Amino acid sequence: MKPYRTVISVPGNKPSWFDKAVVAGADCLCLDLEDSVPPAEKESAREAIRDAIGRISDEHPRVGLFVRPNALDTGETGADLEAVVVPGLTGVFAPKVGSAVDVAKYDALVEHFERRNGASGIEYILPIETIEGIQHCEEIAFASPRVGALIGPTAEHADIAIAVGYEWSPEGTESRYHRSRILLAARAAGVHPLTALWERIRDLEGLEAFTVDSRKMGFRGQVVLHPTHVPVVNRVYTPDPADVDFYRGLLKAYEDAEAAGLGAVMYGDIHIDKAHADKATGWLARVDALAGLHGGI
Template sequence: MHPYRSILFVPAHKPDWAFKALAAGADCVVLDLEDSVPHDRKAEARATVRETLPKLRAERPEVGLFVRPNALATKMTGADLEAVVCPELDGIFAPKIKDATDVLRWETMIDWFEARNGAEGLEMIVPVEMVDAITNCFEIAAASQRVGAMIGPTSEHADIARAVGYRQSREGSETLYLRSRILLACRQNGLHPLTGLWEDLADLDGLRSFADYGLQLGFRGMIVIHPSHVPVVHEVFTPSDEEVAYHEELVATMDRAVAEGQGAVRFRGQHIDLAHADKARDWLAHARLVRGSATPA
């Protein structure tokens, strides 16, 4: 999956909000058919999504376009996918997954509607919203090639908070174990690790600190729920010129040392060896991909 820095949610029945998400510079937009759409407007929202997706794709071809259908237990999933799967869609944000079997159920339906509706290559973003999903996260991550990203759960009021029963702090330390499990599952299976969610819309300093803590843990992007959060999240998750220069210099220094028959050398006052250079090369590969596709907010 592309290393999206920001994944911005908008209600599916409000297409104007989707275009505002594009204008905000979000890397990926999720049109939400689930929690943000009243039950009596679900059918209308499906039709709106199908009409809106080609327009969004035409306006910003590089932006990821995903849809969050209703969960399997609602028995609305099939109708949602039948309506929204199309060539303009990049993937499905699959809610309420609890185990690998749920992933395969989603995969089967996506297979069917891809073939039927002329789409291909749809990926899945899996949020971890339930206690079962935390327990089974490694099996979920490995269940299907369609799973491209998982979300380390943190939220003050959403499903995961209700399921676990924690009280969210400003720094989010109470979800460290939950998020760490998801992060390791992503790393083990080559998935894009995402964190979320900052719900205080006006507190951008708090958002920046929270996002930076996620970056420190190893996450590479974040779920956001307001356009004003996009520039802050991009600032945190976009490698800086100074960081790139540091890692490039480290690799060059180590390459020279190896050419001279050395396996370790002093660099900016620190001991470095081959392992440091390997880590720097991995970091640079990610940084180039992110910076190469970054667009101004």
């Protein structure tokens, strides 16, 4: 999966908002059929999303396009996926996955509709938003090659808050334990670690502080609710040019030392060896990958 910095959630019954999310510079759109769409509008939202997928993928080929269907226990998931698993769709943002068995159920549905509708390569972003999901987050991460990202959720009023019963704070200390578990599961499986969600739309300073803290924990992207949040989050998860220069110089210093038969060398005030070079290589690979996103760097 591409290393999306921003995944913006857009209600599927608001098609006029789809392009606004693209214009905001989000790396990835999540067109929602679940909680943000009233029951009476589910079918029209499916049609709106299906119509938009081909157009947006043609006009903005670097934008990730995901759809959040209704959860497996609603009886709506099959109808959702039948409508939206079409050419141009990047993946499924699958809610309330609690175990590897749930992932296997999605695999069966997605494979069927890929073949039926001529789609391919569908990936999953999986928000871990139930107690069962937290307990089984590692098996979920390894459950399918389609799993591309896990989300460590944090929202004040979302399902995870109800399930865990925590009292939200801007610092996010109450969600740090389960987010850390999910982050480690994502890293172990080699999938993209995302976090979410800052609900206070107008508090951009709070959003930035939360996002910086999440990046320091090890997350590399975030779900956002509003177009005004996109540039803040993109900026925080975009490497600083000075850091890019630092790691390029470090890697060059190590390679020069290695060519001279040395296993370690000083780089400025730092004593570097192969571990430092390995980190620099991975860090710079992410920089290159970010350059290919819709938001760019």
